[in-house]
Amino acid sequence: MSADHVHPVNFDPTDPGHDPHDHGEHDHSHRAVRIGIGGPVGSGKTALTAALCRALGQSVDLAVVTNDIYTTEDADFLRATGVLDVDRIEAVQTGACPHTAIRDDITANLDAVELLEHRFHGLELVIIESGGDNLTAVFSRGLVDRQIFVVDVAGGDKVPRKGGPGVTTADLLVINKTDLAPMVGADLGIMTADAHRMRGELPVISQSLVDTPDAPAVADWVRAQLRTLAAVS
Ligand SMILES: Nc1nc2c(ncn2[C@@H]2O[C@H](COP(=O)(O)OP(=O)(O)OP(=O)(O)O)[C@@H](O)[C@H]2O)c(=O)[nH]1
Ligand SMILES: [Mg+2]
Secondary structure (H helix, E strand, O other), X not given: OOOOOOOOOOOOOOOOOOOOOXXXXXXXXXXXXXXXXXXXXOOOHHHHHHHHXXXXXXXXXXXXXXXXXXXXXXXXXXXXXXXXXXXXXXXEEOOOOHHHHHHHOOHHHHHHHHHHHHHOOOOOEEEEEOOOEOOOOOOOOOOOOEEEEEEEHHHOOOOHHHOOHHHHHOOEEEEEOHHHHHHHOOOHHHHHHHHHHHHOOXXXXXXXXXXXXXXXXXXXXXXXXXXXHHHHX
8 A cells, every 4th residue: 555545434533524424435425314114023114114105205305225134025015016116225135133234234224325325316315124123123323314113003002111222212103003903902092101101202103004005294204304404414
């Protein structure tokens, strides 16, 4: 290496020129907002992702990264729904516990996000869906700017009070499948009260994607995050 070699990436976090998102592989003159969607298996993460694509796809330049353990099931499902051009959907196969790829070694997800940013200049939003996991699974803040945790009513009204970092710390908690409450004997009042008690000031949205297929309340929350994050970038 020559003496005047300068590494293009500044890794010193105390230096004003440091960009924590610059991993040296791509042009980071533009960076999309990254929102993670996590939660237990089957709670409705992919259905919410599809709903957000329908609600926001016309007005926001967006793309999606899915995570599955052994397959590309969720990406295939989203591509089949036609909610987004197929080349705006990238699949990560985690091959291990899903939380590893969103929290511990985020390399594969970062690569997928950066590939999409590289493919679509001007990309404003990337939604990253985690593989279904347990109540302890949260995203690394190095991967996402905001995270949504999705639980569902079918698991019973006890879920919010069981806590865990997803329920207590996610930027938004979604209680999904409210249409199923009568079928499983879940008390929605208890679920929302417990959720607010566990989360303090952090927001909670209860919804049914059967009753409101475009998830309007969550879409409004995402729009607000885009405005806030654009204002500070
Ligand atoms: N009744 C009802 N069903 C829903 C709702 N939201 C999603 N579902 C259904 O619940 C099932 C699971 O939804 P998905 O979106 O695949 O759940 P997921 O969290 O992505 O699942 P994994 O990625 O496998 O963890 C699907 O059959 C959805 O159609 C809802 O609000 N009400
Ligand atoms: Mg899914």
